[in-house]
Amino acid sequence: MRILIGLISWFALTAAGYQEVPYLQDRVHAGELPPIAERLPEAPAVETFVEKEFGPGQYGGTLDILMAKAKDVRQMVVYGYARLVGYDRKLELHPDILARYDEKEGRIFTLHLRPGHRWSDGAPFTTEAFRYWWEDMANNDDLSPSGPPIQMLVDGKPPVVEYLNDYTIRYTWDAPNPAFLPALAGARPMHIYAPSHYLKRFHERYQDPEKLAAMVEESRRRNWASLHNRYDNMYKNDNPDLPLLQPWVNTTEAPAQRFAFKRNPFYHRVDQEGRQLPYINEVIMSLAASQLIPAKAGSGESDLQARYLKFANISFLKQNEELYNFRTLLWRTGKGSHFTLYPNLNHEDPVWREVLRDARFRRALSLAVNRHEINQVIFYGFALEAGNTVLPESPLYKAERDLRWTDFDLPYANRLLDEMGLEWGGDGVRRLPDGRPLEIIIETGGESTEETDVLQLIQRTWLKAGIKLYVKPLQRDVLRNRVFAGQTQMAIWSGLENGLATSLMSPKELAPTTQQQLQWPQWGQYRETKGQAGEPIDMEKPQRLYELYHQWRDARNREERERIWVEMLDIWTNQVYTIGLVAGVLQPVVASGRLQNLPEEGFYNWDPGAHFGVYRPDRFWLK
Amino acid sequence: MLIYCARRIMVMIPTLVAISILVFIIIQLPPGDYLTTYIAELQAQGEQVAQGKIEFLRKQYGLDKPYWEQYLLWFGGMLTGDFGYSFEYDLPVSEVVGDRLYLTFLLSFSTILFTWAVAFPIGIYSATHQYSWGDHGLTFLGFLGLATPNFLLALVLLYIGKVYFGTSIGGLMDPKYLQEPMSWGKFLSILEHLWVPVIVIGTSGTAAMIRRLRANLLDELQKQYVVTARAKGLPRIKVLTKYPLRMALNPFIADIGNLLPQVVSGAAIVSLVLSLPTTGPMLVEALRSQDMYLAGSFLMFLAVLTVAGVLLSDLALAALDPRIRLGAGSEH
Numbered sequence: 001m002r003i004l005i006g007l008i009s010w011f012a013l014t015a016a017g018y019q020e021v022p023y024l025q026d027r028v029h030a031g032e033l034p035p036i037a038e039r040l041p042e043a044p045a046v047e048t049f050v051e052k053e054f055g056p057g058q059y060g061g062t063l064d065i066l067m068a069k070a071k072d073v074r075q076m077v078v079y080g081y082a083r084l085v086g087y088d089r090k091l092e093l094h095p096d097i098l099a100r101y102d103e104k105e106g107r108i109f110t111l112h113l114r115p116g117h118r119w120s121d122g123a124p125f126t127t128e129a130f131r132y133w134w135e136d137m138a139n140n141d142d143l144s145p146s147g148p149p150i151q152m153l154v155d156g157k158p159p160v161v162e163y164l165n166d167y168t169i170r171y172t173w174d175a176p177n178p179a180f181l182p183a184l185a186g187a188r189p190m191h192i193y194a195p196s197h198y199l200k201r202f203h204e205r206y207q208d209p210e211k212l213a214a215m216v217e218e219s220r221r222r223n224w225a226s227l228h229n230r231y232d233n234m235y236k237n238d239n240p241d242l243p244l245l246q247p248w249v250n251t252t253e254a255p256a257q258r259f260a261f262k263r264n265p266f267y268h269r270v271d272q273e274g275r276q277l278p279y280i281n282e283v284i285m286s287l288a289a290s291q292l293i294p295a296k297a298g299s300g301e302s303d304l305q306a307r308y309l310k311f312a313n314i315s316f317l318k319q320n321e322e323l324y325n326f327r328t329l330l331w332r333t334g335k336g337s338h339f340t341l342y343p344n345l346n347h348e349d350p351v352w353r354e355v356l357r358d359a360r361f362r363r364a365l366s367l368a369v370n371r372h373e374i375n376q377v378i379f380y381g382f383a384l385e386a387g388n389t390v391l392p393e394s395p396l397y398k399a400e401r402d403l404r405w406t407d408f409d410l411p412y413a414n415r416l417l418d419e420m421g422l423e424w425g426g427d428g429v430r431r432l433p434d435g436r437p438l439e440i441i442i443e444t445g446g447e448s449t450e451e452t453d454v455l456q457l458i459q460r461t462w463l464k465a466g467i468k469l470y471v472k473p474l475q476r477d478v479l480r481n482r483v484f485a486g487q488t489q490m491a492i493w494s495g496l497e498n499g500l501a502t503s504l505m506s507p508k509e510l511a512p513t514t515q516q517q518l519q520w521p522q523w524g525q526y527r528e529t530k531g532q533a534g535e536p537i538d539m540e541k542p543q544r545l546y547e548l549y550h551q552w553r554d555a556r557n558r559e560e561r562e563r564i565w566v567e568m569l570d571i572w573t574n575q576v577y578t579i580g581l582v583a584g585v586l587q588p589v590v591a592s593g594r595l596q597n598l599p600e601e602g603f604y605n606w607d608p609g610a611h612f613g614v615y616r617p618d619r620f621w622l623k
Numbered sequence: 624m625l626i627y628c629a630r631r632i633m634v635m636i637p638t639l640v641a642i643s644i645l646v647f648i649i650i651q652l653p654p655g656d657y658l659t660t661y662i663a664e665l666q667a668q669g670e671q672v673a674q675g676k677i678e679f680l681r682k683q684y685g686l687d688k689p690y691w692e693q694y695l696l697w698f699g700g701m702l703t704g705d706f707g708y709s710f711e712y713d714l715p716v717s718e719v720v721g722d723r724l725y726l727t728f729l730l731s732f733s734t735i736l737f738t739w740a741v742a743f744p745i746g747i748y749s750a751t752h753q754y755s756w757g758d759h760g761l762t763f764l765g766f767l768g769l770a771t772p773n774f775l776l777a778l779v780l781l782y783i784g785k786v787y788f789g790t791s792i793g794g795l796m797d798p799k800y801l802q803e804p805m806s807w808g809k810f811l812s813i814l815e816h817l818w819v820p821v822i823v824i825g826t827s828g829t830a831a832m833i834r835r836l837r838a839n840l841l842d843e844l845q846k847q848y849v850v851t852a853r854a855k856g857l858p859r860i861k862v863l864t865k866y867p868l869r870m871a872l873n874p875f876i877a878d879i880g881n882l883l884p885q886v887v888s889g890a891a892i893v894s895l896v897l898s899l900p901t902t903g904p905m906l907v908e909a910l911r912s913q914d915m916y917l918a919g920s921f922l923m924f925l926a927v928l929t930v931a932g933v934l935l936s937d938l939a940l941a942a943l944d945p946r947i948r949l950g951a952g953s954e955h
Contacts, residue, residue, distance in 0.1 A: 064798070069908075070712065145679050220705075220715060230713060237712065255712055255719055257794070257900050258801035286798040289898035295778075297794045299785050476663055477655050531774055 018274045022059055023281045024265055034122075035266055036581050037274060041114035045096060047277060047550045047619060051089070053490045054597045055272045057279045057621030061594075063266055065283060065306070066302045070254045070292035073237045075307065076283065078247035079294035081613030082268070084111065084184045084192070089615070091395075091502050091608055097245055097268060099167075106176030106556045113167040118266040123197045125168040132196030134161055136203060137232070142225035142486035149190055152613060170293055176556055184504055193245040202228040203608075205299035221614045222592040245620040247278040300324025301319045301590035304620075306331070306604055306611065311379065330586040332384070334605025336509075337388035337495025337580035340456055341365070341442065342518035345542075346535065348486035351434050356489070357539065357547055360416045362576040366405045367413040368465040375459050375582055378450060388495035388580025389573050393603055396565055406547075406575050406580070422466070430466035439468040442490045443482065446473040451492055453579060478496040491518045493579050498523035500605055503562040510568045511549035512542055519577050541571055594622045628938075634640040635930050639695060642917075643701075647694050650915045650922075656686050657710045657913045684710055701923065707916030711909065716920045720902060727901040728935035729813075730820055730894075731885065737825040738832055745829075746836030751863065753841065765833045768826030774896040777823045792813055793898035801900075820897055826892045834865050835874055869943075880884065883932035884925040913933055 018036045020028060027033045049055055067075060086096040095101055097117070100108040117125040118200070138148040139158075148158055159171040171180070183190040202215070204224050214223050221227045227355035231239045235330070239251050248261035263284040269277040287289065288296055293308040298320045309317070317328040342364075343356040355361050371385035389402040420429040422438060430438040440462075444451045452471055461470040473483070482488045498507050510513075512523035520542060525534030537543045545568055552564040568602070587604040597619045605612060659682055681687045685696065697707050706716035745765065749758040784790040789795050795816050800809040842866055843849065852862045891903030898904070902921070910919035941947050 131738055220708075222683065229683075255714065256801070258798055286794075286799070286801065287898075287905065288793050289895055291896065292793045292898045297791060477659060535673070570710070 010593055018270065018276065021265075021276055021554060023263065027265075029146075033365040034248075037522050039118065039122075040270065040276060041117040043099060043114055043115075043267050044276075047269055047616070049272065050187065051599070053599065054619065056273055057273070057596055057619065058623075059275070059279055059281070059621075061280050061337070061622035062282045062284055063280050063303045063595075063620070063622070064301065065285050065304055066288050066293050066296055067285050068287065068293065068308055070240075070256065070287065071236075071380055072260075072287075072307075073250055073254070073259055073285065074235055075611075076250065076285070077235050077237050077244075077246055078249060078610045078613045080248060081616065081618050082187075082246045082618075083189050083611050085181055086185050087610075087614050089602075089607045091500060093185055093395045093425070093504070093615075097468040099579070102182075103181075106174045106178060107496055109172075109180060110164075110168065110170045113169075114268060114325075115167050116144065117268050119195050119197075119245065120249045120264040120266055121198070121243040122266060123191075123195070123243060123246065127163045127169045128166075128196055129193035129565075130161075130169050131163055132199070132459055133192055133380070136196070136205060137199075138216050139194075139195055139351060140225075142204070142223070143228060145207045149228055151177075151179040151190055152192070163509070174202070176554055178553060178555070178561070179506060179578045186606065187607040187613065191492035194232060194234070197244055198241070199228065199232050202231055226564045239367075248283050257287050259287075261285065271619075279621035280617075284334070297326075297590045298324075299328055300592075302623075303591060303595055304598070304617075305590040306445075306587055306614070309588045309590065311382075311585055311588070314586070317588055317590060327591050327593060329589040329591060329598075329600055331589050331600070331602045331604040332391070332393070332584045334393075334500045334589050334603050334609055335494050335497060335583070336390065336499035337578075338383065338582045339451065339492055339580070339581040340388040341493045341579040342483075342493060343577075343579070344486060344488055344490060344518070345520045345539070346486045346522035347489055349435070351432055355420075355422075357433060358420060360420050362579065363405045363459045364413040364416040364465060364578045365462070365467070366576050367407065367409045368462050368467070369415070369458055369579065369581060370408045370461045371401050371406060371582060372408065373461075377457060378453055379582060379585060382586050383582040384584035385572060386580060387501075387576070388578045388583070389569060390496075391499040391584055395561075396569065401570060405576050408461070410461070410464050417465060424466055428466065437468065438466065439470060440489055441470045441472050442473050442492055443472045443479050444492050445476040445479050447476065455492065458581075480516075483518050484525070485513055486522065488518075493518055495578065495583065498605075498607065499564070499583065500608060502604065503558060505608065507549055507552055507568050511545040512537055513546075514547065517600075518585045541575055542577075545571055594621070594623050596623055600617050628934075631934050635934070638927060638930060639923075640698075641925055643698055646919055646922045646926070647690075647697070647915075648886075650910070650918055651690060651915065656681075657684065657915065658686060660912045661710075674825055684708075684780065688834075699918060700740060706920040709909070709914055709917040711912055711917065713912040716917050719917060720905070720921075723892075723902050724907060725899055727903070730795070730817065730824075730899065733817060733821045734824045734828070734890075735820050735882065738828045741825070741867055742829050742832035742836060746833045747840065747863070747868070749833065749837045749845065750840035762837075764831065764953070765830035769830035770954065771826065771936065773823055773827055773890070773893045776826065777819065777896050779891055780819045780823060784819060788815075794821075795899050795901075805832055820890075820893060820899060823893050823897075839871035843870050872946060873940065876943060877936050879936040879939065880929060880933035883928040883935075 018040060020036045024033055028035055032331045033039065052263060082097055084095070084097045085101060088094055097114070098113045099114045101112065113125065113127065117388050119125050126161055137143050138152065145166060152158060154173045154175045154177045157174060159177070162170040162172070164170060170543045201226065202212070216224055216227050219227055219230070221230065231242060233239070234244060236244065237250050238254055240253055244264065247267050249264050250259060251262050252259040263278055263281050267277060281309055291310045293305070293312070294313040294316065296302060297305040297309060300312070314328065314330070321328055322527070325424065343362055345353070345357050347353045347356055366387065367548065375381055375385050377384045385406065386403060387406045390397050417430060421433065425431045425437055427437070440457055452473065455469065455471045462469050479488065479491060483491050498505060498509065501507070509517070512520045512527055514528050515521045515525035517524045522535040523537045523542060526536055536544060548564050548568050552561055553563060555561045589604065591598050602615060603609060608614070657676060662677065685693060707721045709716050712719045718889055745761045752758050781792050785792050796809060796812040800812050803809055849862060849867060856871060891907050894901045894903035895907055906918065906921050907922065
């Protein structure tokens with residue numbers, strides 16, 4: 001249906017012709033830019049506004065935003081969200097820069113570019129860009145000493161790449177590569193193309209050696225690769241000369257306090273009336289200290305702000321809304337859980353390890369947490385009282401499964417602990433099997449006082465189950481190293497990175513796959529290093545999770561992937577490997593009263609979501 | 624005089640070498656290096672970094688070499704005017720500091736002028752009217768300034784500026800003038816923003832300055848030559864300015880050694896709170912992210928200024944006060 005609408009509007013457009021962008025009119029008249037019809041691809045991507053609350057806007061204006069560091073210029077690549085394929089609001093993948101793509105058996109991907117599509121400097125965007133990246137960057141020993149990105153490898157093997165013509169390219173792997181498309185759609189996308197016409201001047205293979213040596217010398221770099229790296233990063237966005245495909249391109253060289261992003265005259269999207277997007281001509285990013293950003297946003301100095309705003313700022317922001325004409329929207333965050341306890345199944349003490357590995361113990365701990373109280377006291381009742389799993393917005397969510405073991409039920413918790421044979425001591429604290437008191441030290445990264453507040457509330461209810469809780473704030477790196485070494489009993493951190501998962505996204509967070517998983521760091525490290533470090537998985541259920549994850553990678557269709565996801569979530573939530581406390585904490589989003597086409601309710605997530613990216617800021621406009 | 628200067632400069636060299644070693648050690652003391660900080664930051668946002676890429680970066684930045692080699696590379700570079708490379712900005716250190724320096728100078732000199740303009744009259748008044756209501760009242764005000772936490776005062780003044788005068792919060796100029804060449808409008812905008820940091824940083828210095836001037840002046844005013852001058856009928860102002868005030872100024876000149884580095888580092892915490900485009904926040908940020916060459920070169924620059932400042936103030940003192948003789952102690 002979508003395609004049909006797209007086709008109809010496309011025919012309507014070619015008949016009607018495109019309208020010149022007023023902002024660029026002077027440059028077109030002066031002959032600096034070709035007219036609109038020549039700047040757009042032959043078949044541009046047409047925005048049809050499927051959401052009924054949105055509609056075509058008007059040109060003009062400047063969007064002011066605030067950031068804390070010069071490095072944050074990369075956020076404009078995140079917000080711009082021009083991707084080969086991108087997520088929509090329902091987290092379905094659609095071609096965007098690509099005209100279309102074909103996927104066969106999950107392992108053969110044919111990408112079709114838009115003929116006539118151009119880089120922001122006007123040079124044609126063809127398969128040469130893909131060839132340059134694959135042959136001269138990803139597979140160049142100097143530029144990529146560790147080889148191509150892992151998403152391009154299946155079992156360590158690269159794809160066969162065929163350049164069928166200027167606009168068609170095919171990647172063929174031996175086995176399915178489910179990581180490929182999500183990597184292209186990421187908030188930090190895998191850029192599998194690069195502006196070769198610009199970058200060749202820095203490349204050993206194309207530049208005269210003497211000239212290159214002089215350039216390296218002049219920039220005081222170690223070698224040509226480091227010079228190339230300095231100028232080739234399309235995500236970092238720190239080189240104003242680097243051509244891009246994003247709706248706005250950086251025009252300011254760092255170091256600076258204010259960065260101006262101007263519209264890309266060759267952007268590939270138009271609205272249904274034939275006007276080239278974006279509607280907003282310029283985005284001005286000013287830098288300010290991160291602690292000052294809430295105050296500045298709350299006094300109308302930002303037209304669109306979420307980064308560096310926190311839950312605690314909401315009342316201040318709300319208060320100033322009318323005075324400075326802005327709205328404070330409250331969006332759900334997309335992490336699986338805001339705070340989660342991680343019992344360390346690889347703890348070095350054998351007695352503790354046995355206790356922590358007992359599912360009954362973890363369930364009892366979860367049942368002895370009064371999530372409602374935490375929500376009311378710390379989050380004013382705005383958070384979700386749930387475990388660390390997918391969020392209700394995810395198509396995989398099922399309340400009866402994902403809310404298991406999250407009620408506040410002290411009698412049940414005590415029954416489970418009694419069943420385990422953890423005897424009460426005289427002081428109201430239970431005893432471990434070897435007679436030591438059951439005292440759990442929860443270590444924090446010391447990032448916020450919220451963590452300690454939450455833990456103090458838990459302390460009271462856990463004591464009623466005979467468990468004594470101590471809090472020990474540490475420095476982030478120290479905490480991680482202690483967890484990895486098995487010295488930490490339990491850590492508190494945020495939960496699953498992706499609480500909005502669909503079955504097409506990797507379930508690797510549910511299985512032991514990396515050392516960063518604080519509940520089983522050793523197992524994760526073992527898998528990550530292919531058995532060189534860490535310990536092999538020696539528990540049945542986590543082993544099963546790992547096998548399921550592998551099955552998911554090899555799955556050839558959606559149904560199979562969905563079945564695997566469901567089974568993994570079932571094990572994950574029933575075994576309570578991590579004890580989620582609250583989820584979906586609200587993220588304040590400050591939007592100018594003039595800003596249109598931004599939803600009142602949304603989710604704020606890094607990947608998938610790219611923060612504002614899925615809402616397509618190129619459609620935003622100022623009244 | 625020349626021999627004295629030469630000897631002092633010779634002593635400066637080992638001092639600076641010792642400082643450079645200390646600076647380098649202290650920067651390396653926290654666990655990890657720039658890359659671990661950088662990776663932690665990426666992970667906090669949900670980005671993943673491949674292990675191979677980290678090793679590659681570590682090599683590229685030269686962080687895989689032993690510490691002594693990194694140190695020699697840095698120190699050797701500085702001797703030839705190469706201050707190293709800032710990881711955070713991906714630019715040579717000398718380019719990063721750039722135009723922040725002149726705004727820092729502007730801010731610091733305005734602050735010093737403000738402090739002197741306030742402290743001088745009050746100090747003189749307090750000394751000449753010791754234990755009067757005026758003395759107590761003004762001293763109280765000075766102490767109030769000293770006792771108020773700087774950052775709190777800064778936030779209050781920012782709020783007042785925004786609500787009553789519509790001045791944009793933080794920074795040293797309206798955002799629209801950033802990256803613009805100097806103009807009348809830009810200059811006015813800087814003045815409009817300058818008063819908050821000047822008052823905030825100035826107030827804390829004023830009290831100390833008032834007390835010092837008052838104490839020194841009181842000492843002098845009790846001396847016999849003042850009594851004699853008065854007895855001979857010299858006008859009060861002349862008695863005050865001819866000798867006692869000049870003597871009381873010695874500590875100010877001796878202070879130049881401390882002043883010089885302050886002019887450059889410029890009240891880092893206040894600048895951070897106010898988000899000023901000065902060098903202070905840059906130094907703090909560099910230390911936080913373990914951007915070691917930027918931080919190191921910066922600290923070395925401050926050390927050089929301190930050492931040079933002390934020498935300058937010694938020379939100035941000798942020139943201004945005939946009672947002080949250079950190198951008197953070492954000749955016996």
